[in-house]
Structure formats: C-alpha cells, structure tokens
Amino acid sequence: MRTADICTRQVISTEAAVSIRQAAEIMRKHHVGALVVTEPPNGERIPIGFVTDRDIVVAVVAVGIDTEALTVGDIMSQNLATCTESENIFDAIQTMRARSVRRLPVINQKGGLAGMLTADDIYSALGAHMRELNAALTREQVHEMKSRA
Structure with a gap:
C-alpha cells in the first residue's frame, strides 16, 4: 500500500512570512492542528517546515510573546520529515518512528506538496x-463447519 493511496490530499499550508496570529487563524478556519510551511518556486508548494498548534502555544503564547511579533518561519520545525507518493506505508511508519513524528507531508516527483x-x-x-x-x-x-456437518 502506497502513501498516495491513503494520505489526505487537501493540505492546508502557509508561507514562512505569515504571523503567528495569522497562522492560528488559518488553523481555526480550516479546523487543523498543523500547517505545512511552503515556498512556491516553479508553481509547486515546496515543503520547508512545519508548525503545529502546540508549537504556537509552547513557543509563543506560554512565554507571553506577541503573536504579531513572530512569524511562522521563526518557530517552524525546519528539519522536515517527509515521504513520497510512491513510498509504501511501512517505510513511512519507519520514518515516523525514527523522527518521532505522527504526520508526514507527502511530496510528489517535483518535490511539491501532494498530501499529508x-x-x-x-x-x-x-x-x-x-x-x-x-x-x-x-x-x-463457517465453510469448514458446513462441509463437516
């Protein structure tokens, strides 16, 4: 079974320059707990980072930083774990386990965001x-029981 067969194709993403407040608004509007941070070269959304609602709470809100003072790029996870559309799910599980993550952006052959x-x-x-x-x-x-009756 390939990751492309089971991943979610409608992925909400944002750019690194977006403020933390704007990112939180995007998460609320789309009912998601994470955003893939992308940059748009060549018409593809290339994943460069990841930010979760927990990142926002722990790195910004809990320490009293103004949500307009920081951008998503300031707090995003930059060493992004990903998988490809053609990868089987067992390899993806190994990546999740090795990187201690529970979400993997799925990338297409051009390196663009294809799913989550x-x-x-x-x-x-x-x-x-x-x-x-x-x-x-x-x-x-059942078949065995009927054939022996």
Missing part, C-alpha cells in the same frame, strides 16, 4: 485490512 499522511490515516487503512482478514478467517471457519 498521519498516524490516524495509517491506523484506519491497516484496521480496514485487519477487518477484511478477520472476515476471511470467519468465512473459512
């Missing part, structure tokens, strides 16, 4: 496969 893969996406996809496997096992048991 979350731990919830993976749980959901694997859960669906486990339910299918369980149904197959149950059918096999």
